Amino acid sequence: MNPSNLSAVGPPVQVPSEASKHLLPWLVAFAFFMESLDTTILNTAVPAISAALDVKPLSMKAVLASYTLSLAVFIPISGWVADRFGTRRVFAAAIGLFTFGSFLCGISTNIDALVACRILQGMGGSMMVPVGRMTLVRTFSKSDLLRAMSFVSIPALVAPMLGPIAGGLIVAYLHWRFIFFVNIPIGLAGLVLVYLYLPDYREKKTHPLDVVGLILFGSGIALLSYVLEVFGDHTLGVREITGLLVVSLALLAGYWIHAKTLQFPLLQLNLFRIRTFRAAVGGGLFTRLGIGGVPFLLPLLYQVGLGFTPIQSGLLLMPQALAAIGVNWVILRLLARFGYRSVLITNTIIIGMLLLVFATIGVHTPIWVIVALAFLYGAYSSLQYTSMNTLVYADTTEEETSAANSIFSTVQQMAISFGVATAGLATAFFIPEHSQSNPALMIDGLHKALLSLGVLTILSTTVFGSLKKEDGRAVSQQKAIHPGG
Structure with a gap:
């Protein structure tokens, strides 16, 4: 211990x-x-x-x-x-x-x-x-x-x-x-x-618990989550969605102003002064804008576009899970050898490029190619998530652990919703409602959606550019790899 x-x-x-x-x-x-x-x-x-x-x-x-x-x-x-x-x-x-x-x-x-x-x-x-x-x-x-x-x-x-x-x-x-x-x-x-x-x-x-902060932030984040959940469902018009979005942002802005006046606010935003924490939280948010929608897009591509059954589609996603499990021992060595900055920048670019390759999958693509792409994507995704999840705590003190964890968990949950909403926006833009019953048009639209998310993922590497080569060394230098180090 x-x-x-x-x-x-x-x-x-x-x-x-x-x-x-x-x-x-x-x-x-x-x-x-x-x-x-x-x-x-x-x-x-x-x-x-x-x-x-x-x-x-x-x-x-x-x-x-x-x-x-x-x-x-x-x-x-x-x-x-x-x-x-x-x-x-x-x-x-x-x-x-x-x-x-x-x-x-x-x-x-x-x-x-x-x-x-x-x-x-x-x-x-x-x-x-x-x-x-x-x-x-x-x-x-x-x-x-x-x-x-x-x-x-x-x-x-x-x-x-x-x-x-x-x-x-x-x-x-x-x-x-x-x-x-x-x-x-x-x-x-x-x-x-x-x-x-x-x-x-x-x-x-x-x-003491920051009750006012809980009301402001909880209301704002709940309303924003609701907007993301109903986004693209056509149950609310543009005016209603915009109004709810403005109210949620106003509540969150109110929390930010309120938090600056307290020594112990609900979320200690002063933690963003720590470079590694800021890069991990911000990078996690912006990276998930691109890759967060992949579990939503790939089943659509396989089932609606290529005509696979739900079970077949699920089996095509399984190599991602196997790769995520098998790559664990490599993650430790990669971070110990190259450091967080190099790994996160390079890995994010690779994931973005894999999304671009997914955008080439069509009815004539061999199954083994889809399986190989899924395996590679699972491996690099596991490396990405593990790196971001551990970098959060690289330079935080023991006293800051719970505060850092609360912020990171909150942003992570929001990032998941943002990722699905981004994928929904991309599909709505590239796949008109009248073409959703046409497999060829669906494939073309999903390809464009994957291309846009791939480019967005590559652009998110700029967040990790603020890191220094030595950042995260306290976490990445594993004893099993560097005895006595």
Whole structure:
């Protein structure tokens, strides 16, 4: 365990044993996977659920948006809650709340009850990822953090690919309610593991919660999330969307002004003075504008454009997951050899170029070429996410851990929504509604959308240009690679 943690946050209730340190990344990844899978598995079941609840499929947007809104509101306070009540108690409560919410969703008999239960699920999910990540940061020294984080990053890549397949199989062979019931045994097992292995960190003394900041920022970010969720659905006109966007930005601007007057605001924006933190958070946001929409575009290309079935489309995405798992041992060596600046700049350009190559896939493209591209994309995406996720903590102190984690988790959640919205904008621009039933026009439009996202991804490398060669060295120099270094 990192000894400096004790002076920063006080003695943990349970000092992590070696067994706990080995199992902790598995436990956090376990929770991450459950939360990430839930956000993607539901999409496949939307038609079946809407038919069972006797509502229009478009009404199911509220079921999807309510979860995202709940995440956006409660993620910012995750750091304060964990500091106040302890990481073990909060993490266990998050898994329990998420599991109980899943059960209630599964027994819901109308759309209103389902939306309310999804909000409850989101409250649990909003704490699982940030608090789990914070526990890792406080348990492992910076020189060991990269190895742990590289493992935990895998669920974020694997779950979006497995979700549609799992959802399709459940709807086809079981009942839509098992979409939610599948979380129950996973959650119960997670609670047992938390009790046995999760260390408990808490601050000796916490500052008062910034309630005004929570109202301003929570309202602004929730409204912005809603705008991104409904964007492109034609349920609201341009005037309404613009008005909501202006109000959300005004609320966020109000929070920024409010935060400057407090010593302990909800989100400590002064952390952006740290170059590595600023590059990791900003780079993560702008990079995801390009690559965040890929899980949305590729299934469209494979199914609507090329005529593959949902199962076949899902199988074509599987090499990404396999590559993400297999590339972990390479990530440690690459960052130790070349450093964060070189790796992030080069890797972002490569990912952008891969998106440009995806834009050449057509009806005559051999399957092995698609599989090879998917494998390469999965490997480089895993390197990208792990690098950004660990660079955040390279130069933050122990006292700044929870504040940095809250900001990073909030921006990360927003970046996911921004990425999907960007992909939606690109498809709406390049694929007119009247051409969506024509495979040839769909392929052409999706190619243009992928080209635009590839260019956008390459341009996002400018954010990492502010880094220096030595930045992140405390994290990237692994003991297993440089003994005694």
